[in-house]
Amino acid sequence: MQTMHPTLLIGPADWDAQLMPLDEFRARLDSLWRANPQAGGAIVFGNAADHAALSYLTNFTPKLEAAIALLSRDGAAQLLVGGGVNMIPAAKPLTWIGKLLPLRSAAKAVGEWSTGLPDGSGVMMIAGDAMPDAMHRDVVGAFGSTVAVDDGTAIVQAQMRRKSKRERAAIGAASVILGEAVAGLRQAKDGGITAAVLAAEHAAWRSGAQDVRSLFSLDGGRTLLPFDGPVEMAVDPLQIYLAVRQAGYWAEGFVMLSAQPQAPLIAAEAALQAALAQVAPGATPAALAQTLATATPGFSRHPVTTPSVIGIGLALQQDVAAAEPLIAGEVLSLRVGVSDPQQGAAMVSAMVAVTETGHDIFWSAV
Amino acid sequence: MTFDERLMEINRRLGERGLDRIVALHDGAHFIEKPDPILVLSGFKSLGPCAVVLERGGRVTLVVTPAWDAARAAQGRPDLHVIAADDVVNGLAGVFDGPGAAGSVGLAAMPFGIAQRIAQLIPDALPADAIVFDAARRKTDTEIAHAREAARIAELGYRHLLDIARPGVTEDELAVELRWHSKSLGAEDNFVLLCAGPHNKAVAPSHGRPLQAGDIIVVELTPSYRGQLVQICRTITVGTAGDTLRRKYALVVEAMHAGIAAAQPGRPMADVCRAINDVLEAQGYGEFCHPPHIRRRGHGLGFGSIEPGDVALDNATILEPDMLFMIHPNQYLPETGYLLCGEPVLMTAGGAVTLTAQTATLAEIEL
Structure with missing residues (x-):
């Protein structure tokens, strides 16, 4: 996922021999x-x-x-x-x-x-x-x-x-911080877009994040923007993208928050759950993408969440071959985005590790 | 000077060089030392690799990656022709459909994988970086306004640092808090170079070391407000400063003010560096006025053009009003280690004016 690249990487990056000997x-x-x-x-x-x-x-x-x-x-x-x-x-x-x-x-x-x-x-x-x-x-x-x-x-x-046990633990820890950032977002969502994003970022930094990136939407999830200055207004639905890095490893999440039922969000969440259920060794990214598409009839695929299955770890996005069967040890970000001129748009995602018998969900917007 | 006036100036230079168009490139990896021709030519700060084609006559085409970010560019600059692309080279290929001489800007800094493909696309393009960056050596009125706001944010950040720095807090924790704080004030980025120790050899990126009583914190706070960076350089002691440190810091501050006084329109940048060195050399620190202890006494401020370049003895650039740059002696002294003091200055007809409300003094954190 492309985010605005900072001029200097700050945040803890010292080698921890206990964590990664x-x-x-x-x-x-x-x-x-x-x-x-x-x-x-x-x-x-x-x-x-x-x-x-x-x-x-x-x-x-x-x-x-x-x-x-x-x-x-x-x-x-x-x-x-x-x-x-x-x-x-x-x-x-x-x-x-x-x-x-x-x-x-x-x-x-x-x-x-x-x-x-x-x-x-x-x-x-x-x-x-x-x-x-x-x-x-x-x-x-x-x-x-x-x-x-x-x-x-x-x-x-x-x-x-294929991530080692230690690497999966590191991504899991990053996912926990992502969850704390999203909790911060939920708490602050009524205070304006920038206040909400800053609350999420602060929660991540306070939890020991090495890096935090964010994008937000002013138009209900149709487009995403980087921070360019404070935006005081609150919006509903609030569509956010957050990426959190810890000990070198990334976790990312698309979140939409709304006080009202949103048809695009309901469709996207259902699709994500359907695709998550299929994550296991042997399944292909193409099959997962197909499930996401068929589970969201009446909506177009959102350009931001294309591709819908990516590898994640030391790279925020590592492309996966659509036809290559998943293997145990892979960690994926599964993203679903839908849009429709009348009904609006929504993007949600999950961090999931492929295991020998199926999968472990590290974090999910659903 | 306005943005459009500068663009006209660049266009005029294009004609002088006999070029029909220039292709400007940036990889989206924004860095304080790397000028961004996309920002200069379009005002757009990109997420990914990006290109601008400026045709003689003034037509500007902006090729934006990732494709989904083109909507932001089009909304911000509706007067430009914006092309959405997932690959900047493929996006550019569609723009080149006519004959004519082309120049390239920013090509040497592009990643090899992209640069090689660009070179195939425009094999005869001549390096034309100076056309863009030299024309942008003076900031526009808008950039100057943004610089003033960035300076205000930098000073507020410094005050915040004085509030939160205490023994036990790590350098990393301070750096991330400072960046977050400046974002809460409106800065979209901040180059926070911060480290501490009893005797610093340089200022370097933070790491996990906790502050200790007796440390000297050296920090460069460099917020960017809407794409315009401004920096302040400061030194703080954790606990009461000793007499030697106070005297040596006063010397460095004196050198800085000598540099600021020497920054006059019509004089070369080298004179600013020389004025700083003179103060330090007079006190017997001549050997510390050269690498590895010091490389330069300041620098231009991007993210657009980083002209007028380094405050260095080999910089013959003649100073002009509306140039913006840092003057920072940032000196290693054997008695104290590395000391930071520096201010952003704007050249005016009457000389250099600092953009900060309060210039550097040695600060102490009470224990």
Whole structure:
């Protein structure tokens, strides 16, 4: 889900070895190397807007400037972080990697690192598409012509699909905070749109959220807006989107609040419940989307909640293949949005983990 | 200067360069150091990757992603041609249907995955960043009004910080509270750089360290009001400040005021940096006036154009009325560590004027 991106990521992002021990990261790296036996190393990019893969492998959240991890098959790791040498102490608590260097000399560091790779081995570039164009040229140029650079992004994305027990716990904790934010929203909903959104956000921050994003509607859910200044009026129905991050992991929710029965909301809630009942290993996102569509006759699909099934975790949105059967360990956001020129619009959603026998609901608007 | 007058100026420069159109790009990842040509050309702050095509003659086309956000753009700027797209490159492809020379703006900062496709779409486009950002080196009347409001919010945020900072509260808790507080005052974003310690080496993003008695808090509060950033830089002691810290902070403040006094129309930005350095060098801190201790003595304020650039010795930009930038000595001193003091200034015909009601002084939190 696209929200307004903040200029600086604030909020707690220190590496918590109790929550996500080093063994968890080692297992992820082992899996990465197994998936590409020719790779002697991996270069992993992340910036404030796009760093799911970087966080997955290093725990690092690039709060300020971009970062690059240089990971070697032999276990050596270094992290290039934004700012000068004086910024490095502030970055250290955010990662298990002990060797941190300034990003400003990225090409030089990459060049030196590549000379230590085993002869004939290649390098995986992960999330390289998110790298600024100018930096990408410099970094790839630093490898010279002797090192083959493959795109390893898809490998990591595939790894990230099935969440470990610890990851599911982290998403569950984020979902609990999401629930507290929604409770704050309900309490403040009559005080005006901005007051309600701020109450929700404050509840999340107070509960230890690492990040909070919100969108709201002034037109009963037909469109969503980012905050651009205070809106004092109260609306009914009140349509809100909230995303909450905790320990690196996201939970999101679409909520509509109204004192009156709303036909679009009733239809959307029924559809969501029908789709939730089908979540289990082997079901496909396409089948879930079909259930959502057939359960809301007379309404059009809302463009904001398209696609209706997404993966969620370190990335706020990870696309899932429509025809790919769900697997145990996946965590999804199931979203249903409906609209009609006469009856209005509504969007609701649920956070759900696929288990061996069915599913666990982490949070639901229904 | 109005928004439309600036757009006419950009259009005039387009003609001077012999270009028929420019394609401006931004990835939606708003960052204090990254100028946003979309904001300059359309006034629209995007959620996702976005493009503006400015044709010679003045026609502006805005390509908005995600597609569902195009309604917001169209409502905010009904005079523009708005295209809804889920892929900014595909959206742009439909706009390019005629011959003519094109320039690109913001391409180098775009993510590689998008930039490569853009380069294929407009292979002969010349970098034209200066056309847009240089023309926006002076703020519009609206941007200046927004800057004043952002400065007011920043100062209220600082007062709030003095109320809530106490031993045991973590840097992270302070940072999130400050951002939330500024949002409650109308700021849509806030670059809150805050850290603390007995001897700071730099100002850095907050983390989980709890404040302790004897800490020195250094903070950059940078709220954005309707897309216009303004910053204040402050230093606070947790407990009573010692004499050495008081004297050294007074020195840094003196340097800042020397810089503000040196900021005069017609003089190069480098003079501002030199005036600050002179004060510090006279007290024997010459070696601390260079990296890694200090890189610059201030900077422009986006999110649109970040001209007139850094307050640095190598910046020859001539200062003009309506330029907006930060002057912050932000100096590491061996006796005290890193100290922050800085004000947003607006250039006028008579010199630089601070936008804050109260300039930096060393603050103390009573224990």
